Amino acid sequence: MTRNVTRAQAAPTAAGRRLTGGTLASAVLGVCVAQIALAIPAVLNGVFQKDLGTTSAQLTWISDAFLVPVTLLELTFGVLGDLFGRKRILVGGAVLLAAGEGIGLLTPGPGTPTGTRVLVVWISMVVSGVGAAAMFPTTLAMVAAGTHTVRHRAQSLTLWAAALSGGNMLSPVLGGWLGGFAWGSDPNASWRWAFVAVGVLALLSAIVSAIFAENSASPAGRSLDWPGQVTVAVALFGLMFAVIQGPTSGWGSTEVIAGFVVAAVFLALFIAAERRSPAPLLRLGLFRIRPFAIAAIATVIGMFGFLGTAYSTSIRLGAVQNFSPLKTAIAFLLFNGIALVLIPVTSTVLERYNPRWALGVGFALIAAGDIWASTVPVTNLSLGAVLPAFALVGIGFALAVSSVTAVLVNTVPNRLAGMASGAASMLRDFGFSLGPAVIAAIALSRAAAMIHGKLASNPALAHALAVFNASAAHVPAAQRAQVSAAIGAVNSGPLGANAVPATITAHGRTVPFNPLKDVAFHALGHAYSLGYLVCGIAAAVAAVLVAVALGGRGRNAMVSEESLAVEE
Numbered sequence: 001m002t003r004n005v006t007r008a009q010a011a012p013t014a015a016g017r018r019l020t021g022g023t024l025a026s027a028v029l030g031v032c033v034a035q036i037a038l039a040i041p042a043v044l045n046g047v048f049q050k051d052l053g054t055t056s057a058q059l060t061w062i063s064d065a066f067l068v069p070v071t072l073l074e075l076t077f078g079v080l081g082d083l084f085g086r087k088r089i090l091v092g093g094a095v096l097l098a099a100g101e102g103i104g105l106l107t108p109g110p111g112t113p114t115g116t117r118v119l120v121v122w123i124s125m126v127v128s129g130v131g132a133a134a135m136f137p138t139t140l141a142m143v144a145a146g147t148h149t150v151r152h153r154a155q156s157l158t159l160w161a162a163a164l165s166g167g168n169m170l171s172p173v174l175g176g177w178l179g180g181f182a183w184g185s186d187p188n189a190s191w192r193w194a195f196v197a198v199g200v201l202a203l204l205s206a207i208v209s210a211i212f213a214e215n216s217a218s219p220a221g222r223s224l225d226w227p228g229q230v231t232v233a234v235a236l237f238g239l240m241f242a243v244i245q246g247p248t249s250g251w252g253s254t255e256v257i258a259g260f261v262v263a264a265v266f267l268a269l270f271i272a273a274e275r276r277s278p279a280p281l282l283r284l285g286l287f288r289i290r291p292f293a294i295a296a297i298a299t300v301i302g303m304f305g306f307l308g309t310a311y312s313t314s315i316r317l318g319a320v321q322n323f324s325p326l327k328t329a330i331a332f333l334l335f336n337g338i339a340l341v342l343i344p345v346t347s348t349v350l351e352r353y354n355p356r357w358a359l360g361v362g363f364a365l366i367a368a369g370d371i372w373a374s375t376v377p378v379t380n381l382s383l384g385a386v387l388p389a390f391a392l393v394g395i396g397f398a399l400a401v402s403s404v405t406a407v408l409v410n411t412v413p414n415r416l417a418g419m420a421s422g423a424a425s426m427l428r429d430f431g432f433s434l435g436p437a438v439i440a441a442i443a444l445s446r447a448a449a450m451i452h453g454k455l456a457s458n459p460a461l462a463h464a465l466a467v468f469n470a471s472a473a474h475v476p477a478a479q480r481a482q483v484s485a486a487i488g489a490v491n492s493g494p495l496g497a498n499a500v501p502a503t504i505t506a507h508g509r510t511v512p513f514n515p516l517k518d519v520a521f522h523a524l525g526h527a528y529s530l531g532y533l534v535c536g537i538a539a540a541v542a543a544v545l546v547a548v549a550l551g552g553r554g555r556n557a558m559v560s561e562e563s564l565a566v567e568e
Contacts, residue, residue: 019146019156022212027139028163029208030090033201034135035167036174037097037128040198041066042314042436043175044191051189052121053114062118064244064433065125066132071240071429072233073133075281078422079224081138087215090142093134094206100128101199105192124195131202136429141421144409145216154350154406158343161402165339168310172329228281231270236430238262243437251441282423292420294549295359295407296427302363302404302542303431304438305535306397309370310335311436312443312531313390320524321381330383331390338394339401346402356546358403363543365396370536378525396539401428439531447520447527454519 041048041063048054048062081089104124108117143160147153175194183189242259249256274280287293313331317323339346349358369392376385408424 018148019143019152020214023142023146023214023216024156024159026087026090026205026209026213027142028159030094030135030205031139031160032163032167032170033094033198033205034097034132034139035164036171036201037101037132037198038066038070039168039171040175040194041125042311043172044194047189047191048121051110051191052117054118058114058118060244060248062121062125063436064240065122066129067429067433068237068240069126069129070133070136071426071433072236073130074137074426074429075232075419075422076229077134078137078141078419078425079229079281080134081141082218082419083224085215085217086138086142086145087209087213089134090138090209090213091206093131093138094202094209095131096134097128097131098199098202098206100124100126100131101195101202103127104195105199107192109189128198135205136425137422140405140409140425142213142216144421145218146214151351153409155347157406157409158347158350158402161346161405162339162343162398164401165336165398167336169333169336169340172332223277223279225273225277225279225281227273228270228277231266231273232281235263235266235270236426238266240430240433243434246437246441282419286420286423290549291355291407294545295404296423298359298363298542298546299404299408299424299427300431300434301538301545302366302400303428304434305363305366305370305538305542306335306393306400307432307435308439308531308535308538309366309373309393309435311439312528312535313373313386315443316378316525316528317383320378320521320528323383327383331387334387334390334394335397336394338391339398342395342398346398349399350403350406355403355407358399359407360543360546362396362398362400362403363539363546365392366400367396367536367539367543369393369396370532370539374529374532374536376529378521378529404428435535439534442534443524443527443531446530447523450523450526451519454523 045059045063048059052058054062077089077093101124104121107120107124140160143156144153147156174197178190178193178197183192238259238261242256242263245253245259246256271284274282274284287296310332313335314328317328317331346358369389372389372392373386376389405424405428408427409420
């Protein structure tokens with residue numbers, strides 16, 4: 001590999017200031033807080049279910065109500081930062097995130113209808129998501145705009161990516177710890193403590209940014225581009241709605257098909273609008289830059305594989321194997337905490353070598369870890385059996401998330417840092433949103449088919465289930481609520497079947513349900529092993545794509561205005 005350094009690489013351009021320590025600290029804290037806020041609702045699903053009494057679809061949309069505005073608005077906030085100053089957008093986003101968490105604290109108590117309570121939480125998540133949508137691309141753009149040499153950018157992007165991973169690492173620990181504290185007299189409302197913690201961290205981020213961050217902007221050639229913003233928002237919403245709602249409504253349902261159609265139509269309208277706009281939201285010419293286009297595709301596929309892995313792990317360890325939240329958090333420490341340990345290594349790799357090697361190796365390690373995890377049987381209840389596989393995934397993610405960000409922002413001139421940062425954040429989070437939705441659809445449908453097959457071929461199990469469903473009318477009133485809840489759990493799908501009690505006492509008779517639990521347990525274990533395998537294949541595809549198709553300079557080169565034109 002050549003070690004030549006071009007003039008554009010070696011010296012800072014006159015177009016931008018050098019990144020200060022205060023600005024870097026503000027960016028690092030901001031992205032960490034935004035990622036904690038994004039990840040923590042998934043950690044709290046169990047207590048949401050207990051306190052709010054949600055349906056499966058309502059519970060899914062609590063997390064997605066946060067994620068949808070993040071994905072829809074990141075390009076827009078990239079523009080706003082360029083036009084009005086990134087410091088203002090970062091501070092405003094942090095304040096808005098804190099306000100959203102505060103709205104969640106206003107959720108009514110158990111005497112209020114479930115729909116009303118869930119609606120307040122959804123509003124809380126939407127407002128928080130808009131704040132996070134401002135913070136993700138703005139923090140990255142501040143780092144990119146203030147770094148003008150390969151070494152400085154590599155070091156700064158590594159810290160930014162490590163902070164993103166740190167947010168993912170801290171969220172399950174924070175949620176698991178705070179989930180053990182009662183809120184007032186209602187232990188099921190312990191999720192409110194997590195909202196308090198995130199709100200306080202968001203206000204701290206706003207204060208640090210207001211005091212220490214330096215402002216930067218790049219208004220030349222940028223505008224609000226309303227046709228582009230509206231069409232891309234509708235296209236992404238249609239696609240995300242279809243993907244998220246598919247497992248619940250069915251992939252062939254009218255609403256899901258309509259979502260895909262709306263996405264296709266408005267994507268075409270977005271492309272047409274951007275071709276005509278004198279100051280487009282996203283320059284389509286960026287996708288003519290080979291490294292940018294390949295990295296964009298690899299980002300979506302690879303991040304799908306990573307978050308699908310995290311989702312499969314949370315279900316396997318928490319819902320299937322019944323590990324405690326804090327014990328489950330050990331896996332997430334490996335997934336994301338390794339990035340913090342590897343900061344010196346990742347920074348050196350990004351500085352010295354072609355980014356496709358770090359990116360390709362990162363995705364390959366994620367693939368290897370997933371394939372390894374898929375071979376560990378669910379009957380092995382030792383956490384140590386899967387931790388080595390999860391460590392490989394964590395190392396791979398540490399390399400991949402830093403290098404893919406470097407590729408996306410390094411392959412455009414500095415004046416387009418806001419646009420590239422918005423695109424990088426949008427692509428990453430879109431891949432993140434696909435992971436849980438697609439893996440849930442694959443795994444739960446596979447588990448349900450296996451359970452139904454076992455019931456059809458085993459009359460004893462079918463009879464036990466029939467007795468179980470008929471038991472509620474014959475048990476004492478004191479036990480009736482428990483039995484009714486168990487019946488609802490069985491009828492709700494594979495995870496419910498795995499949660500049935502070992503025995504039910506009905507009409508003076510004890511009915512054992514260990515066989516049904518055993519069938520559900522093994523079916524879910526097989527299904528989520530398949531989920532790991534799917535994620536591993538996706539990461540492997542991303543690795544091959546990067547290795548074969550991503551060319552580029554011998555080092556992690558930065559593009560100058562003179563060396564690359566990205567105009568239409």
